[in-house]
């Protein structure tokens with residue numbers, strides 16, 4: 001090292017290299033990040049700046065000198081025919097970020113101020129992992145990760161499980177066409193996966209873990225050596241470019257390439273556009289920013305690409321980044337903050353959820369001061385304690401959550417507050433009603449046993465009862481339920497039907513009109529169906545489908561109240577856990593009192609004694625799956641018709657499915673039916689079956 005570099009800068013650079021390499025390993029290799037992306041980016045930029053100032057500091061092991069990622073054992077290395085590049089990131093999240101890019105492009109192209117605006121293709125920066133799909137003569141022959149950009153890993157068998165990726169291109173048989181794009185996991189799939197993982201962990205599967213974000217879940221799935229497991233982690237894909245091409249006349253613009261890929265059956269995100277000049281870029285950045293939360297998947301920003309391939313060629317590359325593209329970021333969805341306290345919330349079913357009270361922090365577009373810790377085991381596994389610095393994440397409309405603790409090595413283990421113990425913290429009592437709390441074996445959650453005596457559960461239970469798919473009471477919202485329970489006007493579900501206009505008008509901000517509307521809504525809800533009523537009761541484990549099964553199997557409430565666990569087990573899809581939950585509900589005296597009071601209040605439905613046996617059950621025992629849009633029947637109508645005839649409607653196609661009813665734009669379910677050889681009918685076919 002030459003004398004010109006100050007000692008302080010030398011040691012700072014070394015520290016930064018070590019930190020960055022360490023976190024890159026945690027992140028890319030182990031899928032266990034311990035630092036928010038923004039913090040990583042900040043350290044990275046600091047190192048870049050130091051190296052720019054003192055080029056001697058740019059050592060071979062500097063993370064700025066390579067594209068991260070490492071070939072793991074167990075996958076065959078694949079050398080990319082055309083290197084997989086990265087994109088320069090513009091971290092200035094303001095409009096100026098876009099203006100700077102446009103100005104740079106114009107400068108490099110030596111355009112004068114009066115030369116026409118440059119045309120750009122704008123798209124999303126998907127937050128997943130890059131994939132190269134190689135099609136030979138139109139057939140998918142290989143899928144490879146980016147790896148270090150030169151050499152990736154062969155993950156073909158896992159990628160083949162992604163239903164969105166065509167195994168054969170449409171009308172395209174050129175010798176070689178490599179499609180590049182992003183493999184990602186949708187947010188809803190991510191939530192579902194983590195929910196499943198939490199259940200597995202609760203059931204004692206020690207080797208399972210939850211994933212910190214959709215990208216890590218996707219990366220884990222792609223690198224999963226067992227494709228059977230990989231296929232249970234539902235992944236998606238968007239194409240955004242090309243690799244090697246042989247024998248195909250490539251379109252002249254980037255947008256033209258994406259259009260062509262779409263024609264070939266590749267998933268191409270619809271959220272893209274072609275604009276002119278910086279103003280167009282800014283408008284796109286703002287528009288996407290406004291509905292970023294509503295997207296079904298995470299994005300990392302947007303990408304601008306010079307649209308003309310000829311201009312792209314003129315602009316060329318700097319090291320591994322093209323001069324013709326840039327990623328323009330948004331404010332981060334993860335931030336660091338401090339845990340001030342851990343509270344415990346009581347849900348509708350009495351579930352006790354630990355919630356971290358945080359030093360307020362701006363993340364994902366809003367100020368967050370509460371974040372869920374999910375349950376006791378998660379809290380302990382992440383080892384979150386009061387006073388800790390934590391990473392919080394808020395993406396889309398998902399509830400903010402604590403991702404992990406930022407280790408603070410200046411604090412010794414002894415100095416940290418006690419590790420989380422839910423029972424101890426609550427002294428074994430529900431924080432709302434003081435009832436006993438229990439955690440049954442194999443369950444992830446502690447629960448309050450107070451039932452409807454617990455005001456917290458009562459509020460949630462009333463909201464559920466009044467819900468659209470339950471009793472469908474118009475005009476009974478969250479605020480009103482809070483008022484009704486807090487004022488003790490409503491202690492049980494049946495009290496709802498005792499409310500009159502005069503009483504309601506005593507509540508704050510309640511006018512005569514709203515009061516009358518609620519009373520009308522309550523009266524209108526009295527005529528219902530047995531299935532809706534059963535569902536509305538909020539019996540644990542009894543969702544809409546089970547409520548329908550119970551109603552059609554037993555036909556009357558009295559019957560359901562009397563039957564044994566064994567008899568309940570006769571109902572399709574009712575297993576021991578569900579059966580015992582139902583049985584327990586009807587064994588409790590206070591529940592029976594509420595039921596009687598509800599009936600006394602005038603709630604009624606048409607009972608069908610012995611429904612199963614007597615009515616014309618043309619479709620008894622037949623399992624249906626609906627997909628696509630039917631010409632005349634809505635999904636609810638079709639379901640009602642099938643169920644009225646004794647059939648059952650489920651959400652996914654399996655060997656047990658008897659018929660798939662397919663309408664316009666039927667998707668993967670139709671494909672699955674064809675694979676499994678399940679009969680596929682249309683609306684007319686369904687009507688024939690129904691006689």
Ligand code: IVH
Nearest residue numbers: 085086087123124125126129130240303322
């Ligand atoms: S183009 C020449 N387009 O971002 C540029 N990349 O830093 C090659 N990414 O890991 C990439 N969305 O997987 C491109 N619309 C998009 C993208 C995108 C996400 C990822 C890509 C790569 C990283 C590049």
